[in-house]
Amino acid sequence: MRSSRRLSAWCNSYNVSGYLDRLQNSLRSWENKVSFEKKIRVSQTESGFPAFQNVLDLQNDRADAASRLDQFDDEETIRQNMVNHILSKKAFPAELQKSMAERRYLQAVQEGKHFLRWFCHELFVFL
16 A cells, blocks of 8 residues: 555656656667667566666667767668669668668667666666
8 A cells, every 4th residue: 555655656746658758769769779789688577578688778878879879871861872772772771771770779869768777766666
């Protein structure tokens, strides 16, 4: 009973929509990460959600996102290169797609609107 009151107070003070936004942003980022890394750790429980290590990876990637982003062309240039690749080589631009996914991942991580280690700890204290 006591923990449910604390959870209710936490939900009221934090706003549940903020939690859902962070969940959605994290899932989108992990979707992009799978596009260029081809791996993601999944919880061994029945939930099927990404493991907590992936939350830590988001935080670690955020630290060097700016320097890694400098290595990529802007989105419009990558998009134009994809079109040129398709038209000239008549093939799918897999490498350019990976570059676009990594760029989008790093941009999203840099914004910091994901689950972070401190946020998850704050949430799981109540569960």
